[in-house]
Amino acid sequence: AQSVTQPDIHITVSEGASLELRCNYSYGATPYLFWYVQSPGQGLQLLLKYFSGDTLVQGIKGFEAEFKRSQSSFNLRKPSVHWSDAAEYFCAVGAGYKLSFGAGTTVTVRA
Amino acid sequence: NAGVTQTPKFRVLKTGQSMTLLCAQDMNHEYMYWYRQDPGMGLRLIHYSVGEGTTAKGEVPDGYNVSRLKKQNFLLGLESAAPSQTSVYFCASSLDRTPQDTQYFGPGTRLTVL
Numbered sequence: 141a142q143s144v145t146q147p148d149i150h151i152t153v154s155e156g157a158s159l160e161l162r163c164n165y166s167y168g169a170t171p172y173l174f175w176y177v178q179s180p181g182q183g184l185q186l187l188l189k190y191f192s193g194d195t196l197v198q199g200i201k202g203f204e205a206e207f208k209r210s211q212s213s214f215n216l217r218k219p220s221v222h223w224s225d226a227a228e229y230f231c232a233v234g235a236g237y238k239l240s241f242g243a244g245t246t247v248t249v250r251a
Numbered sequence: 252n253a254g255v256t257q258t259p260k261f262r263v264l265k266t267g268q269s270m271t272l273l274c275a276q277d278m279n280h281e282y283m284y285w286y287r288q289d290p291g292m293g294l295r296l297i298h299y300s301v302g303e304g305t306t307a308k309g310e311v312p313d314g315y316n317v318s319r320l321k322k323q324n325f326l327l328g329l330e331s332a333a334p335s336q337t338s339v340y341f342c343a344s345s346l347d348r349t350p351q352d353t354q355y356f357g358p359g360t361r362l363t364v365l
Contacts, residue, residue, distance in 0.1 A: 149291070176356075183255070183341060183356035184294075230293060239354065241293035 142167045144233050146242035153221050154250050161216040161245050163231035173214040174232040174239070175205055184230065190214065201225070223249050253277050255357035257342050263363045264332045272327040272360050274342030282345040283325035284309070284354065285317060287338040294341065300325055332364045 145164045153159050165171055172191045176184040188199025195207040205216045214231060226249040231242045258273045274283065281302050286294040296309030300319040314336060316328045325344075329336060339361050343354040 144293075174353075181358075183358045184343075185356070186353050189353065239296070241295075243291050243293045 142171075142233050142238070142240045144231050144240055144242035146229075146231055146245050148245045149243070150246045150248070152248045152250060155223055156220050159216075159218045159221045159225070159247065161229050161231075161247070163214045163216065163242060164212055165214060165231070165233040166212065167233050171207075171214075171233050173205075173207060175199065175203070175214075175216050176230045176232065176241075177201075178228045178230065178244075180227070187216070187229075221247075221249055223251070225249055255342055255344055255355050257340075257357040257360050259360060260358070261361050263365065264329075265365050266333060268332050269328070269330050270332065270362075271329075272340055272342075272362075274325045274327070274344075274357060275323055276325075276342075276344040276355070277323060278344060278346070278355065279322070280344035280346050280355075281322075282347065282352075282354075283319065284343040284345075285315070285325065285327045286341045286343065287311065287336075288341060288359070289338050297327065297340075332362075334364045336362065337364045338362060 143166045174189045175187040178184045187203050188197045190197045190207045197205050228244045228246045230244045232239045255276045284299040285297040295311045298317040300306045303322040306317045318326045339359050341359050342357040345352045345354045
């Protein structure tokens with residue numbers, strides 16, 4: 141069965157500082173991995189996805205993620221956070237209509 | 252393009268009441284999904300549809316019914332609401348079933364069952 145673990149429930153980061161969100165997955169075959177962001181009161185928006193090729197994936201809003209098969213991880217990073225990055229972030233694994241989401245990590249940005 | 256829209260945005264029900272949530276998409280997507288989001292649990296798939304006239308059960312289907320009479324609409328029904336169904340409900344759609352296909356989400360419906 142496929143599953144996703146996001147170890148950090150809540151992260152607080154200063155504006156301008158770097159951010160890294162952890163994601164560990166369990167999947168029986170080649171994983172298809174996604175990061176979504178949910179701003180307060182909004183639906184989920186896709187930040188980036190990985191399904192093959194270069195293990196470093198660039199996304200929108202200055203985010204990137206690195207796929208590490210040996211560690212079953214797909215961590216999300218941003219070099220310098222902005223106040224508008226305060227949101228909840230979800231990692232998901234799966235294929236097509238069978239996506240499994242992690243519980244999410246809430247990011248708070250302090251001035 | 253409006254993308255994926257959901258109606259209503261908020262609703263309060265009493266135990267035992269029924270209601271229908273409407274999801275509409277204008278992207279001509281084949282696949283549509285209903286999820287519920289609960290604190291600390293991420294999103295869980297309730298039901299999904301692979302095309303007009305088809306529906307299938309997801310991870311947590313009990314207490315819900317769905318219908319996809321038109322390609323652009325996907326309805327989620329609660330016949331007899333229970334407090335355990337208090338949640339935020341998200342609809343999503345995707346073009347087809349290729350593994351890398353992106354699901355596009357609506358803004359959500361916040362449902363409270365008293």
